[in-house]
Amino acid sequence: MSSINQTARQKDGGGGPVVSASTDVVPAPDRFDWWAEMVGTEVMPVTIRSPHAPRFRGSVEAVGMPHSQVAAFTFSPMVARRSPQQIRRHDPEEYYLVLVHGSPIRLEQSRGVACLGSGDMSLFTTSAPLVCDFLDRGRQSRLTLLRLPRTVLPLAGGRADRLLAERLSTRAGSGSAALLGSYLSGLPAAARDCGPAELARLGEIGVDLAATVLAGRLDAQDTLPPETRKAALRTRIKVFIEQNLGDPELRPTAIAAHHHLSVRSLHLLFRNEPETVAAMIRRLRLERCRRDLADPASAARTIAATAARWGFRHPADFSRAFRKAYGFPPSEVRARERAGARAPDAHHVCARC
Incomplete structure (x- = not known):
């Protein structure tokens, strides 16, 4: 189980596969500092600023799985930056897929700049400087993060780095990107009553779908392991059946x-x-x-x-x-x-x- 679940349990008293945490359980003057510490510890060290710091609010639902993690965040608008110094101090060498649900986000990393609206996804890494600007100062931001350690993403040679801060839409029909968007949006609810075996299976589905989406964008589907391609196809077929x-x-x-x-x-x-x-x-x-x-x-x-x-x-x-x-x-x-x-x-x- 990931450290975000441990922090959430300490703050919220929760348990099970889905654990929630909220600034509501923290005294109001301490909420922004608590949120900044939580993000820096549980996602990656970043520097955040917010015009809403004195009245900041945020919440997170986290689903920890054996080789990945999905966390749904809601929070007051802010700007997050990851510097080379922060990378040198601590780099977990992970990728994140971010799915935007509400107000727009501007993501900048390496040579990529993505302006993301609701329903868009993008990839970023802990291993390069990052700027993430939540643009709507009047609304809370909502997003879901899928954490993917480099060791579990079957794209050799750092190929995924070519997709950093590139817009990936989930709106195109019933393809893998749309399935991944539905998976990320629905996972916290779907995982609530899961046992360990089913939870591990859900984690595998997420990794396989993410790998398929990224490989498709790179035109590198043939480089994926056969079982990854088969698993993604099974998921598409199951969704087709349900529909x-x-x-x-x-x-x-x-x-x-x-x-x-x-x-x-x-x-x-x-x-x-x-x-x-x-x-x-x-x-x-x-x-x-x-x-x-x-x-x-x-x-x-x-x-x-x-x-x-x-x-x-x-x-x-x-x-x-x-x-x-x-x-x-x-x-x-x-x-x-x-x-x-x-x-x-x-x-x-x-x-x-």
Whole structure:
């Protein structure tokens, strides 16, 4: 677990995979100094200035994973600078991907200058002087940082340095950059109930997506390890499945064709996953149906219409699959919801059946 989690726990009393810290627990006169010390210790030594120093506010949610870390920051506007002297004193030799959520940021490092708006990403390193200016003096800044030690980023020879302070947009469709943006935005919420194994898996997904985005920008995809390319492709396929669950034609053949794969290659890609592609589709559809059946806002929709909404062609097939997965019929979910009782706990869906 990273040191940012340790600091957050000391300040906030939190625990678990997601740990929060806030200036609200610090006396008002000490908040800016505490924030500056926290950033210098937990991210990297920098010098910060802020016109809001007397009334500074900031908060952070950090998710520590075995080989990376994601931290979401909200704070009063400021300017951060990292000098050659600070680098000589301490350089953890790490990269950071920054994703901007709100007010714009100007990032300057090496020969690059990036003006980043909401939805933009950029790369910077702890090993070169840096200027980061949060431009909107009237709004709090919001960003997410993905920490990537040089040793875990599979781009040899310092190739990633060519991308320092370059704008990377997450808005282009369903490509790897868009997936990485969604991953960074949603990770704190997704990680709250994760065990160690699932948390490690989430960390691997982030590293693989980041490597794929950077390699694509460098036109160096072929230099990535095969497993990194496969992992990024699996993530794209899983997102495609979730986005198209309502299509009754969503089958392995259609998924393979959309991603320019043979069906055999698709099955090989998921060979070591916990469930087959078909089992994943069925599980996700059943989960969506169960959620809708338990939702009072969907009470006017019939069970058959709910099943059709999530890609089941025939109500009888849906009822059999639901009972097999959960051990009770779909009508019981709705009956218990109307009676104000909770449906029985679900049995695990067999991943290979």
